[in-house]
Amino acid sequence: MSVAENIDASLDEDAAPKDLTDGFHLIIEALKLNGINTIYNVPGIPITDLGRYMQAEGMRVLSFRHEQHAGYAAAIAGYLTKKPGVCMTVSAPGFLNGLTALAHATTNCYPMILLSGSSEREIVDLQQGDYEEMDQLAIAKPLCKAAFRILHAEDIGIGIARAIRAAVSGRPGGVYLDLPAQLMAQTMDAAAGEKSLVKVIDPAPAQLPAPEAITRALEVLKNAKRPLIILGKGAAYAQADDEIRALVEKSGIPYLPMSMAKGLLPDTHPQSAGPARSLVLKESDTVMLIGARLNWLLSHGKGKAWGDNEKKFIHIDIEPTEMDSNVEIAAPVVGDIGSCVTALLDAMGDDWAPPPTEWTEAVNTKRQSNIERMAPRLQNNNVPMDFHGALGVLRTIIAERPDAILVNEGANTLDFARGIIDMYKPRKRLDVGTWGVMGIGMGQAIAAAVETGHPVLAVEGDSAFGFSGMEIETVCRYNLPVCIVVFNNGGIYRGTDVNPTGGPDVAPTVFVKDARYDKMMEAFGGVGYHATSPDELRQAVNEAMDSGKPSLVNAVIDPASGTESGRIGNLNPQSVVSKKK
Ligand code: ADP
Numbered sequence: 001m002s003v004a005e006n007i008d009a010s011l012d013e014d015a016a017p018k019d020l021t022d023g024f025h026l027i028i029e030a031l032k033l034n035g036i037n038t039i040y041n042v043p044g045i046p047i048t049d050l051g052r053y054m055q056a057e058g059m060r061v062l063s064f065r066h067e068q069h070a071g072y073a074a075a076i077a078g079y080l081t082k083k084p085g086v087c088m089t090v091s092a093p094g095f096l097n098g099l100t101a102l103a104h105a106t107t108n109c110y111p112m113i114l115l116s117g118s119s120e121r122e123i124v125d126l127q128q129g130d131y132e133e134m135d136q137l138a139i140a141k142p143l144c145k146a147a148f149r150i151l152h153a154e155d156i157g158i159g160i161a162r163a164i165r166a167a168v169s170g171r172p173g174g175v176y177l178d179l180p181a182q183l184m185a186q187t188m189d190a191a192a193g194e195k196s197l198v199k200v201i202d203p204a205p206a207q208l209p210a211p212e213a214i215t216r217a218l219e220v221l222k223n224a225k226r227p228l229i230i231l232g233k234g235a236a237y238a239q240a241d242d243e244i245r246a247l248v249e250k251s252g253i254p255y256l257p258m259s260m261a262k263g264l265l266p267d268t269h270p271q272s273a274g275p276a277r278s279l280v281l282k283e284s285d286t287v288m289l290i291g292a293r294l295n296w297l298l299s300h301g302k303g304k305a306w307g308d309n310e311k312k313f314i315h316i317d318i319e320p321t322e323m324d325s326n327v328e329i330a331a332p333v334v335g336d337i338g339s340c341v342t343a344l345l346d347a348m349g350d351d352w353a354p355p356p357t358e359w360t361e362a363v364n365t366k367r368q369s370n371i372e373r374m375a376p377r378l379q380n381n382n383v384p385m386d387f388h389g390a391l392g393v394l395r396t397i398i399a400e401r402p403d404a405i406l407v408n409e410g411a412n413t414l415d416f417a418r419g420i421i422d423m424y425k426p427r428k429r430l431d432v433g434t435w436g437v438m439g440i441g442m443g444q445a446i447a448a449a450v451e452t453g454h455p456v457l458a459v460e461g462d463s464a465f466g467f468s469g470m471e472i473e474t475v476c477r478y479n480l481p482v483c484i485v486v487f488n489n490g491g492i493y494r495g496t497d498v499n500p501t502g503g504p505d506v507a508p509t510v511f512v513k514d515a516r517y518d519k520m521m522e523a524f525g526g527v528g529y530h531a532t533s534p535d536e537l538r539q540a541v542n543e544a545m546d547s548g549k550p551s552l553v554n555a556v557i558d559p560a561s562g563t564e565s566g567r568i569g570n571l572n573p574q575s576v577v578s579k580k581k
């Protein structure tokens with residue numbers, strides 16, 4: 001602006017404020033322009049007003065009691081929608097609380113953006129002791145896919161565009177966006193501000209596999225005698241449900257769903273090898289991974305769990321560096337799952353031969369015998385309940401309500417529920433993910449209800465529930481259709497450990513005896529239930545799910561049932577000095 005124009009503008013007192021916009025509003029407009037309308041946040045300095053303005057501008061702003069849970073909500077919202085879930089926090093401590101969830105999103109390949117307010121750059125960089133001083137950008141960097149800071153209002157449009165594209169393109173992940181307090185109050189010409197906004201075109205472009213990669217993969221698959229398909233949560237995320245089902249069915253190959261891929265095809269599908277997991281991992285000779293990594297959850301693709309025979313791996317993933325991460329990949333197929341699966345289907349032609357019946361029958365026999373062996377345990381009416389009796393009830397409830405979303409965490413509660421509760425539709429099972437982390441429960445339950453509008457059943461170990469329990473106030477405040485079942489065995493793993501010294505403190509793994517988690521729910525206006533038998537549990541959960549009201553069922557489980565660390569006790573280091581009994 002020239003000096004003359006400046007004087008002109010200052011003379012026109014009415015026009016000047018109207019023609020200005022500020023950082024607050026540019027952030028909001030940039031998000032809305034890109035279809036981001038829901039924010040998971042915890043208010044405070046310097047983002048309280050940003051949240052208020054967001055709500056005033058028609059965005060949904062959901063406030064949590066702790067940033068970690070707002071973050072887990074945003075992360076799973078990203079997984080469910082393929083759009084970045086957005087978490088907003090205050091500076092330093094709030095940022096750090098949200099950072100756990102950002103790292104979790106990155107590890108799990110969920111698209112998420114953490115927006116954190118931050119202190120004054122000049123003071124932070126000279127370490128002069130500002131309010132909540134912290135170099136947040138530097139701290140976030142190693143824990144996420146990308147990290148940016150916006151210093152000028154005119155860069156807000158491009159900054160948010162970069163954050164969105166970084167979160168969802170290629171392998172999705174967490175992105176940190178640093179918003180210094182001063183940025184929000186910065187003003188600029190409104191028309192120039194509007195022009196500075198960027199609508200991200202095609203934020204996650206299709207990535208087509210090379211034709212020779214497809215030919216190579218089918219060549220390997222054709223020669224297989226005992227092929228296996230493993231579906232991971234990347235396959236569920238891709239939302240190529242019809243194509244994946246068509247590929248599995250056309251190939252005739254048994255498939256194993258990783259826990260969050262359960263329901264991509266119904267667990268009752270005749271080709272499901274879920275109940276024959278050990279057999280198919282050991283005996284298969286060719287394994288096609290679709291959106292699943294050969295990390296610890298698959299024993300790194302080698303060792304005892306995988307048997308002695310030589311195996312060939314076909315790996316479909318959007319991330320080229322995932323190939324050969326643990327074992328040699330005979331046929332890497334790099335691209336987005338929708339494009340890769342479609343290309344495979346096309347190239348398979350109409351005369352694809354199913355795998356040898358000897359193999360498919362061996363898998364079927366094992367599957368049937370395991371299902372039959374389990375059935376009576378799931379119908380037991382023991383009081384106090386054991387895991388099988390209680391989960392047998394919930395298994396039926398999910399079968400009758402296949403649209404409900406199951407959130408699941410705990411140790412034994414997680415391991416048993418994963419095996420016992422069949423899923424029927426894609427992206428209905430949300431659990432602890434790649435880290436096996438405790439604490440995702442209420443954040444995921446809230447986001448699942450908000451993003452999908454479907455009822456949520458959160459099946460929680462009592463220990464796991466404790467990490468996010470205060471968020472039941474959030475569930476009640478937004479009146480969400482969430483039914484929480486706390487598997488209450490009075491402790492971590494179980495409630496029976498004793499202090500070997502005979503001292504007054506209970507053992508480190510033991511909680512208050514006969515705790516009544518249902519009363520917590522009542523404190524916030526939700527409905528509490530106390531269930532001591534499978535029949536009471538069935539009645540309570542059905543009533544809760546029918547009502548759609550925020551509810552919590554305190555399910556009393558035998559304190560003696562439950563094993564150390566569930567199914568991953570082997571990961572505990574062992575002392576050479578024996579434990580005192
Ligand atoms: P699980 O824990 O279920 O085995 P992982 O999280 O280990 O699943 O693996 C998911 C994989 O899916 C990641 O390697 C990720 O790069 C990949 N992925 C995510 N989205 C896509 C997509 N749209 N197309 C292809 N691969 C994807």
Ligand code: MG
Pocket residue numbers: 461462463487488489490491492493494
């Ligand atoms: Mg417990």
